[in-house]
Amino acid sequence: MRRWIQWVAGTVVTLLLVWLGFAAIVRPSNDRDWTIDQSRLATAVVDDPLVTIRNVRNFDYKSETDLTPRWEQRTYDLRELETVWFVVEPFGGWGALAHTFVSFGFENDEYVAISVEIRKEQGESFSPFRGLLRQYELMYVVADERDLIGLRANHRRNDVFLYPIRTTPDRARAMFLDMLGRANQLAAEPEHYNTLTNTCTTNLVSHVNTIAPGRVPRLQRGVILPGHSDELALELGLIDTDLSREMIRERFRINEAAERFADDPEFSRRIRGVEE
Numbered sequence: 001m002r003r004w005i006q007w008v009a010g011t012v013v014t015l016l017l018v019w020l021g022f023a024a025i026v027r028p029s030n031d032r033d034w035t036i037d038q039s040r041l042a043t044a045v046v047d048d049p050l051v052t053i054r055n056v057r058n059f060d061y062k063s064e065t066d067l068t069p070r071w072e073q074r075t076y077d078l079r080e081l082e083t084v085w086f087v088v089e090p091f092g093g094w095g096a097l098a099h100t101f102v103s104f105g106f107e108n109d110e111y112v113a114i115s116v117e118i119r120k121e122q123g124e125s126f127s128p129f130r131g132l133l134r135q136y137e138l139m140y141v142v143a144d145e146r147d148l149i150g151l152r153a154n155h156r157r158n159d160v161f162l163y164p165i166r167t168t169p170d171r172a173r174a175m176f177l178d179m180l181g182r183a184n185q186l187a188a189e190p191e192h193y194n195t196l197t198n199t200c201t202t203n204l205v206s207h208v209n210t211i212a213p214g215r216v217p218r219l220q221r222g223v224i225l226p227g228h229s230d231e232l233a234l235e236l237g238l239i240d241t242d243l244s245r246e247m248i249r250e251r252f253r254i255n256e257a258a259e260r261f262a263d264d265p266e267f268s269r270r271i272r273g274v275e276e
Contacts, residue, residue: 026134028190035120040071041187042142044180049078051180056112057143064155072144080107084165084172086239087113088230089152096225097128099152100201102165103145104176111268113148114179115141116200118193131195138193138203140183146267153258161230162254162271166240174211182207201226208238 030041040055052075060068083105090098101115118126118136130136141148153160167175182203191198205216205223215236216223222232233239234248243251254271261270 026192028134028137028192030137030187030190032119032137033122035122035124036069037067038117038119038139038141042140042180042183043187044142044184046177046180051076051078051177053112053142053180055142057141057147059147059151061147061151061155064151074112076106076110076112078173078176080110081105081173081176082107082169084167084175085111086163086165086230086233087149088161088163088226089158090227091156091158094227096227098227098229100204100226100229101148102175102179102204103148103162104172105268109266109269111145113143113145114183115143115148116203117141128195131193131199134192134194136193138186138191138198140179140186142180142183145271146262149254149271150258150262150267153255154262159249160254160258161249161252163230163233163248163252164240165233165238167238171211175207178207178210196224199226201229 037057037059040057042053042055042057044051044053052073054073056072056074058070058072060070081104085103085105087101087103088098089100099115099117101113103111103113105111117139118131119139120126120136124136127135149160149162152158193199201223202218205218208216216232216238220232222229222235230239230248231245234241234245239248241248241251257271257273258267261267264270
């Protein structure tokens, strides 16, 4: 029995050393054969109060693979930034897994979303295990809501929940600029995604805590297991609602509206239940 325990311990140590050695020699890069939807990195130039963003993604999708690329350059006025929205997309058939991202709302019902994602090469798909082995680069996708939300709700057929965040315009602007600054940083100095420490949700937490230090504790179930991130956000008073935890998902699930208004010019208004 003792020899067996020693063998197991030795094997674990050997595998750990192999993993550490492998991780040490793998370097992140922005020069790979990327999938078309992640082939360009968004970058921003700030000329206060204007922010110009290159490579805003606004694809048309007939399916996940049948798509028409469209990259845009857009300019936003920070004085018109009013709201922040938190998006949760559970996936994988297990409630603990989810993708999270945010969207920023400007005057005249104009929205732009920012999603922290793995940057996939041709033929790649997401694996939490591979994410521990420095197999993916990290990227910030800046996109039209019809693209990011419509893709998930209407083509991947995952539940999508869109939550209004309780914040001030000043903090919304600060977070917007902080996220765009991180996008610029990754365009200049690529990083690896890590399933535990460098994910969509951990990066969002970092941005929130940059604006309001300590606002979101890092070692929380909703951070480690982002399928529960909306529960944590509600508990911390970040979601602008008086509804209970049992009711928020029913209220803020937008799949039916996203499908119904997929081709509506007022897509972003419609998925929020705004009528003429």
